[in-house]
Amino acid sequence: MSTGLLLLSLCPxxxxxxxxxxSLWMSAGVILVSLLSTIARDVLDRSSASTATSPKGAVRLxxxxxxxxxxxxxxxxxxxxxxxxxxxxxxxxxPLIAVNxxxxxxxxxxxRSLARSASGALGRGLAVSASLLVVAIFREALGAxxxxxxxxxxxxxxxxxxxxxxxxxxxxxxAGGALLCLGYLAGALQAIATRRxxxxxxxxxxx
Amino acid sequence: MSWEATLLTFALIDNxxxxxxxxxxxxxxxxxxxxxxxxxxxxxxxxxxxxxxGSVLETQVLAPxxxxxxxxxxxxxxxxxxxxxxHGLAARRAPAMLEEAxxxxxxxxxxxxxxxxxxxxxxxxxxxxxxxxxxxxAGAGFFLVTSMMTAIRLRLEVEPVPRAxxxxxxxxxxxALMAYAFLAFDRxxxxxxxxx
Numbered sequence: 001m002s003t004g005l006l007l008l009s010l011c012p013x014x015x016x017x018x019x020x021x022x023s024l025w026m027s028a029g030v031i032l033v034s035l036l037s038t039i040a041r042d043v044l045d046r047s048s049a050s051t052a053t054s055p056k057g058a059v060r061l062x063x064x065x066x067x068x069x070x071x072x073x074x075x076x077x078x079x080x081x082x083x084x085x086x087x088x089x090x091x092x093x094x095p096l097i098a099v100n101x102x103x104x105x106x107x108x109x110x111x112r113s114l115a116r117s118a119s120g121a122l123g124r125g126l127a128v129s130a131s132l133l134v135v136a137i138f139r140e141a142l143g144a145x146x147x148x149x150x151x152x153x154x155x156x157x158x159x160x161x162x163x164x165x166x167x168x169x170x171x172x173x174x175a176g177g178a179l180l181c182l183g184y185l186a187g188a189l190q191a192i193a194t195r196r197x198x199x200x201x202x203x204x205x206x207x
Numbered sequence: 208m209s210w211e212a213t214l215l216t217f218a219l220i221d222n223x224x225x226x227x228x229x230x231x232x233x234x235x236x237x238x239x240x241x242x243x244x245x246x247x248x249x250x251x252x253x254x255x256x257x258x259x260x261g262s263v264l265e266t267q268v269l270a271p272x273x274x275x276x277x278x279x280x281x282x283x284x285x286x287x288x289x290x291x292x293x294h295g296l297a298a299r300r301a302p303a304m305l306e307e308a309x310x311x312x313x314x315x316x317x318x319x320x321x322x323x324x325x326x327x328x329x330x331x332x333x334x335x336x337x338x339x340x341x342x343x344x345a346g347a348g349f350f351l352v353t354s355m356m357t358a359i360r361l362r363l364e365v366e367p368v369p370r371a372x373x374x375x376x377x378x379x380x381x382x383a384l385m386a387y388a389f390l391a392f393d394r395x396x397x398x399x400x401x402x403x
Contacts, residue, residue, distance in 0.1 A: 004233050004375070007233045007375060008232065008233050011228075011231045011232065011233070011319075012228075012229060012319040014228055015227065015228040015229075058291060058312065061287070061312070061313060061316060062284070062287060065283050065284060065287050065316070065317070066280065066284065068283075069279050069280035069283035069284065070280050072279050073276060073277065073278070073279040073280055076276075076279060077276055091330075092227075092323055092326040092327060092330065095278070095279040095282065095283070095322065095326055096229070096319050096322060096323065096326075098279060098280075098283050099283065099317040099318070099319055099322055100319065102317055103317050171387065174386070174387070174390070175225060175226050175227075175228055175386050176225070176383045176384070176385075176386030176387040176390075177383070178228055178383075179225075179228065179231070179379050179380070179382045179383035179386055180379075180380060180383035182379050183372075183376050183377070183378075183379030183380035183382075183383055184376070184380070186233075186375055186376035186379055187369075187371045187372045187376035187377075188371070190371050190372075190373075190374070190375075190376055191370075191371035194370065194371070
């Protein structure tokens with residue numbers, strides 16, 4: 001997955017990195033909808049290609065939008081049943097998963113088999129989730145001095161991060177903090193990509 | 208809330224890019240100020256029209272018939288339909304503007320900014336008139352911030368900046384600083400500005 005594509009998929013989801021638990025719910029949505037919509041689109045593409053009536057352009061886009069939005073609605077209904085609090089806190093951002101996964105999928109080359117498409121979608125979902133989690137841990141730990149997870153048994157679901165809880169960097173908890181973290185994450189990814197490219201070109205040079 | 212307050216709230220206080228974090232696109236950075244203005248104009252029209260239609264759909268169809276579960280597919284398809292209609296209209300009436308904007312049908316139909324405005328208007332229970340103002344305000348805010356970010360990026364292109372931050376990372380850091388600056392636009396500012 002390229003750096004640009006990872007950033008493209010992170011941008012609409014970055015608002016849900018104010019707490020770690022929100023980023024985990026968002027990640028679950030992105031992985032599920034991305035995986036299932038890729039499988040559904042791939043199956044339809046392969047079946048329509050064999051009948052020589054392959055849809056083009058706008059019809060294809062409409063079909064993809066319909067699949068991803070229905071799957072997103074199913075995820076929203078499931079989330080509402082499992083955790084109404086999480087559903088309410090995700091607000092307008094859970095429906096946006098529908099267009100987010102579509103934008104990512106459209107920029108990927110077609111895979112040779114259904115299994116490869118599915119594993120590619122799963123990989124993209126996991127990459128997005130890992131990036132969201134890193135940004136969320138950084139923002140919540142520094143911005144609020146806590147890390148919010150799922151409560152279980154005696155564990156109330158919140159880890160206190162030392163003295164930061166009394167003197168947090170509140171600016172990181174705001175919308176600007178999300179953009180700032182994403183900007184520096186993008187810079188780090190760009191630096192790694194540039195270093196890898198230069199190392200590869202050095203290796204190709206004849207001695 | 209008065210009509211001026213609705214417009215200013217959606218343009219400055221609850222800005223779609225800087226407050227809601229929607230519409231930031233690493234592949235969609237306008238190349239020039241003219242391009243940013245053309246794209247901003249198209250998105251403003253699309254946001255206003257979609258917000259009105261979304262509000263009507265919510266209040267006249269989805270809520271009365273208990274079809275709230277279909278809200279996401281309905282709004283996604285609604286935005287796509289309006290994007291297609293706007294592209295068709297612009298291609299016939301203002302092809303130069305469409306070319307200058309450099310936005311494809313796929314990008315407008317899957318815009319998180321437009322869908323976000325529709326969702327905010329419908330979930331906020333805004334009637335059609337308020338939704339129109341919300342859409343226009345959000346579009347104006349989108350237009351303003353995109354133009355400002357493009358102008359800053361064009362200036363920074365000739366400045367010495369760390370290689371790792373060149374391009375989209377610096378654009379995000381710029382947006383972050385603008386988001387902090389826009390915190391000055393709050394309810395207190397609105398009350399003072401409108402003299403209430």
